[in-house]
Amino acid sequence: MRIVVNDVAATPDAGGVYSILTDLYNQVKKKDHENEWIFILSGNYFPDTQNIKIVTRPDLKKNKFKKLYFELFNGHKYINDFRPDVYISLQNIATLKVNAKKQVVYLHQPVPFQEEKHFSFWKKEERKLAFYQYIVGFIIKKSISKVKPVTIVQTKWMKRAVLKNTKLPIHCIIVNHPFVNKSDSKLYRNQNYNFFYPASGYLYKNQKLIEQATEILNKKGIKKFKINLTLKNNKENKGENFNYLGHIPREKVLKMYENNVLLFPSYIESFGLPLVEAALKADIILAADTEFAREILNQYQNVYFYKYTDAKKLADLMEKVIKKKIVSNGVPLSDNNNGMQILDSVNEAIDDR
Structure with a gap:
């Protein structure tokens, strides 16, 4: 089975988003030697293995509008050339018109789904977040409603928010808290303030x-x-x-x-x-x-x-x-x-x- 993973948004300085990508790559490398995996990334962050291939698209990371255009209009042509059996987006959006037997979205962008704060395009410090809340959020919700992929969310509150804001059936949502790898170092010591x-x-x-x-x-x-x-x-x-x-x-x-x-x-x-x-x-x-x-x-x-x-x-x-x-x-x-x-x-x- 050929599995294509799209995560051009993740870079080494991106915090938790990159941790998710790194964990998936390492787990595939360690545990899955049967399936063929293709990772579409913005940089060559990991080495190829016998069954893992890294494909880079730095152009999609440099321009957010080009990235959105890729997800909505022309990206399916590029992805379909890989002939995926399963297509996985780790970056919240369900890419339209992908010819795969199954499409999976890992949804971890909370800004469009939360109700604590309404960001404003008129305030400079909020403009980027307003873009994610209203523009990217609209695309996330519409793409998921249209494609109806199996959608993995990290918390129950996100599941409730997705059900409220999309047309995704409840049986298509999986709630799994991400596993956090523990280090071998010591516990907190109560030694300083x-x-x-x-x-x-x-x-x-x-x-x-x-x-x-x-x-x-x-x-x-x-x-x-x-x-x-x-x-x-x-x-x-x-x-x-x-x-x-x-x-x-x-x-x-x-x-x-x-x-x-x-x-x-x-x-x-x-x-x-x-x-x-x-x-x-x-x-x-x-x-x-x-x-x-x-x-x-x-x-x-x-x-x-x-x-x-x-x-x-x-x-x-x-x-x-x-x-x-x-x-x-x-x-x-x-x-x-x-x-x-x-x-x-x-x-x-x-x-x-």
Whole structure:
């Protein structure tokens, strides 16, 4: 069987999106030696193997409108030349007119499906997100409604949102939390009062709330703590409490949980990978009170919630961590609540629907 995977959106600096692609490639390389796999990517990020071939289309990554045109109008010609038995899109959109016995979409773009925030084209800082919410969102919903692919979502809230916003039948939706690989390093140690937030600079990642909470703590004379962010330093990023790491490899991210409390003020996520990564380390988690965070961490004890607009509550929780009034009980998230490997999700989609 020939399986074609389209994920030109994923690049090594793309965070969770690239992690999904990497996990699928590695699992196929390790476990599937029978089927033929073709990955259409924006760069040659992985080596070919006996049954895996990497095909690059960097032009589709450079121009978002060309990419959308590819999905809706001319991409099927390129994809059909590979004669796929199964076509898998890891980038949310069901490519139209693909001649495959089965089409699968891995849907992990939450912006068009959430109702927390309506982004504006008139505000410069929201323009890109408005494009995803309204333009890309319209295309995602229409393409899924038309093609009716087997659609894999990461959470129950996304399933409810997809059913509400598309014509996809309920039997075409698979809910599988992604499996998070645990590192061999140690659990959180309750040894210091530094904080860590691995996230991009998108507006909904809500770093502004951390800045506001830090100001509150500083005014109370609480200044001896560090907040490590995976952002590049720039003129807008100020404050002695902040340490800007830039993009760091996933191995280092996992290592950071050993000595840093996770801050997670993001209010829009399909899943929220750092929440599980930190929970598997028995880390203290200070998370915005959202539907996805409650769902993911419903069996975890070392999490403390606050409204994503409430800087004072976040500051109070951070102060309690700094003063050791909040400590981890050392019990990590159970493997039973971890999730499913993406290859297993894909195989379920191919075999059962």
